[in-house]
Amino acid sequence: MEKDKKMNNGIKRLVDGITYIWVNVFWKSPNHLWALKVTVSIACLLIPAELIFHNSFIGTTLALGVVAMALGETDVHPVGRIKSAAIALLLFFVASSLVTIFLPHPAWFAVVLAVMSFSLILVGGIDSRLQGVTFGAMLIIVYTMLGADGNNLEWYYQPVLLTIGAFIYSLVSISLLYFRPYRLLQQQLARGFHSLAEYIDLKANLFPSDPQIQVTLRNQLAQKNIELAQQIEACKQDLYSFSGESSQEALQTVNHYYRIWFLLQAMQERAISSHEQYDLLSEQVKNSELLDGFGRLMREIASAAHLYADSLLTDQPYKHPLSLKWTISALQTMLEAEKDEPHWLTLSLLMRNLTGMEINLREEEKTIGQIDVAVFHSRKPERNSLKALLNPTHPRFRFAVRLTLSWLLGYGFMLYLNFGKGSWILMTSLIVFQQTYSATRLRLFHRLFGTLLGVVAGVALTQLLPTVPGHILLMIGSIYLFFYWLKQNYTIAVIFITTFVMGAFDLLANEGIAVIFPRVIDTIVGGVLAYLSVRFIWPNWQYKQLPGLLLNAVVKSRRYFESIYDGAITEEDYLHNRRTAYNADNALTSAWKWMRLEPKNVRRNQDRAFNLTNLNHALLSYISALGVHKSAEDLSEKELDFCRDVSDVLRLVSEMLTRQADEAQIASYLQKANCWDEQMEVMMNDPGNRRVRLIYNIAHVSRELLLEARGIIIDR
Incomplete structure (x- = not known):
């Protein structure tokens, strides 16, 4: 009995320990859990492929299908996840099949590659579900090209393996979601x-x-x-x-x-x-x-x-x-x-x-x-119509053109410079490409730096783990760390995806170190192509965006401010106005942030843009302070009058930004705003004006915005 009791206690402690690790390491950390799902899926495919088929190509191809599906999944609802998985599996098979069929015919393949890349990027702009699915499909295109190099396989071989890998990951992911649908x-x-x-x-x-x-x-x-x-x-x-x-x-x-x-x-x-x-x-x-x-x-x-x-x-x-x-x-x-x-x-x-x-x-x-x-039950995720996306002025259309041209140039380099694993050029362009020049430049730096560090780490690890079990261990450990770091630190994530690739090529043909130099060269070429495309094809410099973003921010901030003291506004409208004001301010701040990474010759009105961005953020912070106390007590009549005067100034600022302001009005409001200091001091003496100081802070920044707006030149 005593022995059984000790055994039961030991089992209980073991279960408690496992539960503690599960809850505190995985369940509390979505990044760890995501990495675990991918790693388990790959391990369940890679290890049996080696043990049963003794075929590393099968195992690595299945693993790449898992990676593509994991990187492309977006839906959070179980039913939505099933729908997106079904669309993805169909797209993966079709895209991979087209690559294997047309790749032996370079001229035809160039046409197919252009049509597929342009179409997938454009369709991905319709909604978030399709954006994830189409990104995964583009990864599948590159993975199929990598696997097709030097392999005389039936056309359906890779498409089936990649789709099976994607299906297995979907099964794991959806199963976990089924038991925890709101996870x-x-x-x-x-x-x-x-x-x-x-x-x-x-x-x-x-x-x-x-x-x-x-x-x-x-x-x-x-x-x-x-x-x-x-x-x-x-x-x-x-x-x-x-x-x-x-x-x-x-x-x-x-x-x-x-x-x-x-x-x-x-x-x-x-x-x-x-x-x-x-x-x-x-x-x-x-x-x-x-x-x-x-x-x-x-x-x-x-x-x-x-x-x-x-x-x-x-x-x-x-x-x-x-x-x-x-x-x-x-x-x-x-x-x-x-x-x-x-x-x-x-x-x-x-x-x-x-x-x-x-x-x-x-x-x-x-x-x-x-x-x-x-009231929110009828709301649906934001969608764009395909007709709207087919407009050359739409950012998504321009993004599709840039990436398609970059891929065609990369494919041209592969053909005419005889790059061994030149598909990595396309992979790098796909990953590095971002909507803006600044974001692309930043991603390029992280990609190159991470790849170089990954090469150094990969050389050391492949020497320490020279056996087949060692290669598998390197791949599994690397893919876990890649997915864990992907949403936290992209440079670190690139290090581990590089060691994963080296482990895969060591497993396939014992040439992990041999692919180092081509891998680095292809990464540089693909990154440079992405950089040049964003730099010279429809460059979208931030100075062109700032006037419109500033106008939107001022308009939304004014609407949010008026929602606080306007008793006729419903709570739903107030919440909407507040959220849109915050989003407008963040868009303006982001534009300023990215402007600092652009070439010096296109940083126009940089100092004024910096001042206006800071002023609008300060304005929103002070409006938020007033909003926090909006339900505490009613504003006094004098405070309400003060608010209306400030709102008029903000309206005038927006009119000035669109060149619709009356010069006489500007002088009149400036004169009135210059008296606000004395007005505030008088109002402070009345205990009934408890929030006049908060309103004055808003007024002070509004006056500064009015002064700055006088010197703004709107670039159209």
């Missing part, structure tokens, strides 16, 4: 809360504010805000997809995730809001412990947001940290001691904002339960 939706929302937590944690460094690091810190915050906004939009698309595929019964569960999405947006508004210029606040507040306390509270809120994200991933109830309430209580006591100081009102509003974030998390069910989401 991928939970992952997207969890990523959003993790991004929010990182933003809050970074912003905590502004309390107190150090002038020496403020510029760097603000740039980092802007980048984090872009990531957060992009993740919120990704959640929106996935929620719309779920709504379209779910039954009436399942919609009740989907509603819960809609509410969590709105909770994320509400906390985003609180996180990016600015109640005062932080450098001025740090100078005014003499009690350094008080400012440190605000920073400490923000870090604890960030930690709580991470915990909330983990609870979404593990399906476990969220446990609110007790330390948060203690920190708030201590900070409120310190704040009360400052009640007679001029900065007290600003700090009290900031405290109310941070306390609101804590309440959002602590009372999440109460917070999200108040939102009516039934």
